[in-house]
Amino acid sequence: MFVTMMESCFNNKLESVEREINFDDLKKDLSSEFLSIDSQESCLEELEHLQVYLRIRPFTSTESENGESQDCVSIEPPDTVLLKAPRTSLSARLRDKSAQRFQFSQVLGPETTQREMFDGTVRGLVKEVLEGGNSLVFTYGVTNAGKTFTFLGPEANAGILPRSLNVIFNSIEGRVYNQMTIKPQRCREFTRLTKDQQSEEATSKRNLFRLLKESDNQKSFTNKKSLEGSTLSDIEGTVTEDRFSLVVEAHTKFSVWVSFCEIYNENIHDLLEPIPNGALKRTTLRLSQDVKGNSFVKDLKWVQVNNEEEAYKVMKLGKKNQSFASTKLNLLSSRSHSIFSVRILRMEDTRIPRVNSISELSLCDLAGSERCSKTQNKGERLKEAGNINTSLMTLGKCINTLRQSQQSKLPQHVPFRESKLTHYLQGFFCGRGKACMIVNVNQCASMYDETLNVLKFSAVAQKVVVLTTKTVPHLATKRSARELSMIINNADRKNLLGQRRRSSLVGWETSLEDVQEDDDTEEESMMEETLQEVEDDDEVLINKGTYESKLLREQLQKERSENFALESRIRDEVTKEFSEFVSDMQTDYTERLAKEKKIVEERAERRLEILKNLLNNLVNSNTSQEELARVERATEDSSLLGGIFDSICSDLAGIKKAAEEAKTCLVVTHPQAGSETISNQEKRVADLSELLSQTQERLSVKTNELENNCRQVQQLNEQLEEARKTLESQELKFSHLLEMCHGKDEMISKLQNTMDQQVQATIKDKTTFDGIKDEILRLKSSCTCSRGEKPSSRAESRKRLVDLQANLDEQPPSKKGFRGERRRWTACARSWRRKSSEVVRSEVTVETLQLSLAEPGAGYRKVLAQLEELENKKVVHGSTCTGPES
Numbered sequence: 001m002f003v004t005m006m007e008s009c010f011n012n013k014l015e016s017v018e019r020e021i022n023f024d025d026l027k028k029d030l031s032s033e034f035l036s037i038d039s040q041e042s043c044l045e046e047l048e049h050l051q052v053y054l055r056i057r058p059f060t061s062t063e064s065e066n067g068e069s070q071d072c073v074s075i076e077p078p079d080t081v082l083l084k085a086p087r088t089s090l091s092a093r094l095r096d097k098s099a100q101r102f103q104f105s106q107v108l109g110p111e112t113t114q115r116e117m118f119d120g121t122v123r124g125l126v127k128e129v130l131e132g133g134n135s136l137v138f139t140y141g142v143t144n145a146g147k148t149f150t151f152l153g154p155e156a157n158a159g160i161l162p163r164s165l166n167v168i169f170n171s172i173e174g175r176v177y178n179q180m181t182i183k184p185q186r187c188r189e190f191t192r193l194t195k196d197q198q199s200e201e202a203t204s205k206r207n208l209f210r211l212l213k214e215s216d217n218q219k220s221f222t223n224k225k226s227l228e229g230s231t232l233s234d235i236e237g238t239v240t241e242d243r244f245s246l247v248v249e250a251h252t253k254f255s256v257w258v259s260f261c262e263i264y265n266e267n268i269h270d271l272l273e274p275i276p277n278g279a280l281k282r283t284t285l286r287l288s289q290d291v292k293g294n295s296f297v298k299d300l301k302w303v304q305v306n307n308e309e310e311a312y313k314v315m316k317l318g319k320k321n322q323s324f325a326s327t328k329l330n331l332l333s334s335r336s337h338s339i340f341s342v343r344i345l346r347m348e349d350t351r352i353p354r355v356n357s358i359s360e361l362s363l364c365d366l367a368g369s370e371r372c373s374k375t376q377n378k379g380e381r382l383k384e385a386g387n388i389n390t391s392l393m394t395l396g397k398c399i400n401t402l403r404q405s406q407q408s409k410l411p412q413h414v415p416f417r418e419s420k421l422t423h424y425l426q427g428f429f430c431g432r433g434k435a436c437m438i439v440n441v442n443q444c445a446s447m448y449d450e451t452l453n454v455l456k457f458s459a460v461a462q463k464v465v466v467l468t469t470k471t472v473p474h475l476a477t478k479r480s481a482r483e484l485s486m487i488i489n490n491a492d493r494k495n496l497l498g499q500r501r502r503s504s505l506v507g508w509e510t511s512l513e514d515v516q517e518d519d520d521t522e523e524e525s526m527m528e529e530t531l532q533e534v535e536d537d538d539e540v541l542i543n544k545g546t547y548e549s550k551l552l553r554e555q556l557q558k559e560r561s562e563n564f565a566l567e568s569r570i571r572d573e574v575t576k577e578f579s580e581f582v583s584d585m586q587t588d589y590t591e592r593l594a595k596e597k598k599i600v601e602e603r604a605e606r607r608l609e610i611l612k613n614l615l616n617n618l619v620n621s622n623t624s625q626e627e628l629a630r631v632e633r634a635t636e637d638s639s640l641l642g643g644i645f646d647s648i649c650s651d652l653a654g655i656k657k658a659a660e661e662a663k664t665c666l667v668v669t670h671p672q673a674g675s676e677t678i679s680n681q682e683k684r685v686a687d688l689s690e691l692l693s694q695t696q697e698r699l700s701v702k703t704n705e706l707e708n709n710c711r712q713v714q715q716l717n718e719q720l721e722e723a724r725k726t727l728e729s730q731e732l733k734f735s736h737l738l739e740m741c742h743g744k745d746e747m748i749s750k751l752q753n754t755m756d757q758q759v760q761a762t763i764k765d766k767t768t769f770d771g772i773k774d775e776i777l778r779l780k781s782s783c784t785c786s787r788g789e790k791p792s793s794r795a796e797s798r799k800r801l802v803d804l805q806a807n808l809d810e811q812p813p814s815k816k817g818f819r820g821e822r823r824r825w826t827a828c829a830r831s832w833r834r835k836s837s838e839v840v841r842s843e844v845t846v847e848t849l850q851l852s853l854a855e856p857g858a859g860y861r862k863v864l865a866q867l868e869e870l871e872n873k874k875v876v877h878g879s880t881c882t883g884p885e886s
C-alpha cells in the first residue's frame, strides 16, 4: 500500500523527467546528437533524502563581548544539534521546552575549516558533475549566519565556489576543450557556433575580462587587498592541489562554461552583463522551462573558461555587480540570491566533435531571512528584505508541500511558480540531479528564535525525498547493436513506465507548471544536419525482439526488488517517525495537562479561600465596596479558569485529531505495525480524555460552589446596602426630632418664665389690692366714726375715698374679677404642667426610638408614625398653649 502511495508521489517526478518515448522519438534523439544528449545516456534513477548540512559559525569578538554566548547551540557529533533557549527568549518563556534536537546529514561546528566544509559537503557533488550528473548546492540561513563566508569566503580562506572551480580544473587538467565551436543552450542542449559566432564569443569574453582589469586597476589605487583586486594566486595558498582521477577515453575533452546571475527583488539580472555608466535600470531576464520541466534563464550569458583563473575572474566580476548593502546586523549583507552555474560538456574531440554529456553544477548563495525589527531597515533595504523573506517563505512552502505530498496519498500542487527562486530550483527537486542544502546558523542568544525557525525548516527539508537521475555518458564513438538495443529498451521502459504512471495520476509539476519554449527553429536546422550522420550508421540493425523481452524481464525483476527494498525502508522510516512524533506529542501534552491541572486546582483553592475570607469580612465589616471588588476579581479568575479549561479541551481535540491522522497514516502505511501503536495511542488518548473529564467534573463542582458563594455574597451585599440607606434616613429624621425637641424645650422655658412673671405680678396685685381694701375698710370705719365731725373733714375723707376708689378702679375691678383672673392663670399653669410632663414623655419616647433605630431593619414605620403623632401633638399644643395676654 505504501509503495502505491510513495509511487504516486514519485511517479509525478518521473513523469517530469521522462516524457513518452517511442521509436520515432528514439530516432529523433539519435539523430539530434548535437542538440540533446538524453538519448545517449543511461539514466540511473535513485531516491534519496535531500542532503542537509548544518554549519555553525563561531562568535565574533563583538558578539562575545555583548554576552551573546549563552550555550544555545551544542553539537552531538556527528549529525545532531541541540538547541537550548536563552533566558531572554520569547520562545523560552512561552514554551517550557528547554532543549530541542535536530538531525542533519552532518553537523559542522564553529571550528570547521573551509577545506573540511568543502570536503564534507560539496566535493562529492563536484565529482558527480564531472561524471555527468547535475548538482545543486544552496546555502540557507538568517542574515549574518555565514552563508557568503561559506559560499565565497574571504580571499585568504576560499569558500565552496572557488574550491569547486579548483577541483574541476585540476581534475580535467590537460583535457580542456578550449575551442568555442559548441556552446550549451537552454537546459540540456547545445548548439554549434559558426565562425562568426565563435569570434563574437571570443570578443565578448575579452571585453569581459578587460572590464574586470579596469575595475581592478581602479580599485588598486584605493584598496590593494580587496576581494575584487585579488588574483587566483592569492587564494592558491589556501586551496591545495585537489583533484579527482577521472576514467575517460583518449579523445575525451571537457568544455567548461560558466554563468552568474542574481535574483534581486524578484527580477533576474545577469551579473556578467556590463552595466553602462549612469544606467538606472538593468536588463531583466526571463525564466523558462524546457519540455522536461527544467528551468533555465533565457538569454543568460555563458562564458567559456579554459582554466581556473578565468573562471575565478568571471566569479569576481559577477560578485562586483552583485547587490550588497550594509544592514544593522551585517556590514556586507547580500541583498539578492546569487546563482553561479558551471556547465561541463563532455566531448569527443574527433574530426567532428561530439558531445557525450552535459552536466551542471549550480551553486546558490541565498540572501538571509531577516526580521525588520532587528535590522531596522527602511526604504529600499526594507523592500529587498520583503522580497527575500517572501521567496524564502515560498521555498519553505514548496519543501513542506513536497514532504506532505510524499506522505499523503494524493499528489499536491507544489507552488514552485510563486517565486523566481523556487521556479529556478524546481528541476532539482523533481529529478534533475542531486540537491544539497547548507544551513548556516550563528549561536547568538539574540538570534535564538530565528535560528529555531531555520532549524525547524531544515528538519522538514531533511526528510524530503528527491529523485536523482544520474546520467552515465556513453563513451564509445560508435554504438554496437547491443548498446543501441539497450537504448531502445530503456526508451521502451520509460514509455511503459510513463504510460502506467500517467494512467494512475496526473503529474503535478509537469501538468501544472510546465511551460514549453517555442523558439525551436535553430534546433530543427541542426537536427536535419545531424540526422544524416546517424542514418549512415550501418550498425543500427537491431535484433530488437530478442533483447527486448529478456532485458525487460531483467529490468522488471530489478525494479521489483528495488521497489521492495524501498518500500520496507520507507515503511520503517515512516513508522519510526510517526511513533516518535506521537510519543513526543503525548509526553508534551501529558506534561502540559498535568501542569494545567495543577494550576487549575491551585487557582480554585485560592479562589475558595478568597471567597471564604470575603464572606467573613462581609459579615464583620462594613467595607462592602472593597469586598465587592474582591468578589469581582474572584469572578474574573473564574472566567480565566474557564478559558484555561477551554484551551485544555481544544488541546485535547488537537491530540485526538493528530492521533486520528497518525492512525490513518499508519493504517495506510503499515497496517500490522501501526495497529499496535494506534491502540496504544488510543488508550493513552482515552486515559487523557478520562483525566480531563474528571478535571472537568471537579472544575464544574468548584465553579458551582463559587457561583453559589457569589450569589450569597451579592444578596448580603444588597441587604447591607438597604440597611445602610435606612439607617441614613433614620438618622436624618432623628436629627429633625432632636431639633424639634430643642425648640419645644425653649418654648417651655419661655412659657415657664412668663408664667412665673405673671404669678409674681398677680401676687403683687393681690398685696396692693389687700392694702387698698384694708384702707377702704379703715376709711369706711373712720367715715362712720366721723359723722359727728366737721363737714370739712368729712369732705376730705370722702375725697380720699373717691381717690382710693379711683385707684381701685385702676386695679383689678373687684375681688370677683381677680378670682376669675386667678382661676384662668391656674388653669393655664395646670395646662403647662401637663404639657411639660408630655414633653418629658416625648423625650423618653424619642430615646426609645433612637434605641430601636440602632437596630437595622426594626419597625421603622412604627417609629415614624409615633414621631408624626408626637409632631401633631406638638402642633396642637403649640396652637392652644398661649398664655394670658396680660
Ligand SMILES: Nc1ncnc2c1ncn2[C@@H]1O[C@H](COP(=O)(O)OP(=O)(O)OP(=O)(O)O)[C@@H](O)[C@H]1O
Pocket: 056, 057, 058, 110, 141, 142, 143, 144, 145, 146, 147, 148, 149, 150, 330, 332, 333, 334, 335, 366, 367, 368, 369, 440
Ligand atoms: N565560519 C566562519 N568563521 C569565521 N567568521 C565567519 C564564519 N562564518 C561567518 N563569519 C563572519 O560572520 C559575518 C557574517 O557572515 P556572512 O556575511 O557570510 O553572513 P551571511 O549569512 O551571508 O549574511 P547575509 O545573509 O546578510 O548576506 C562575516 O563577518 C563573516 O566574516
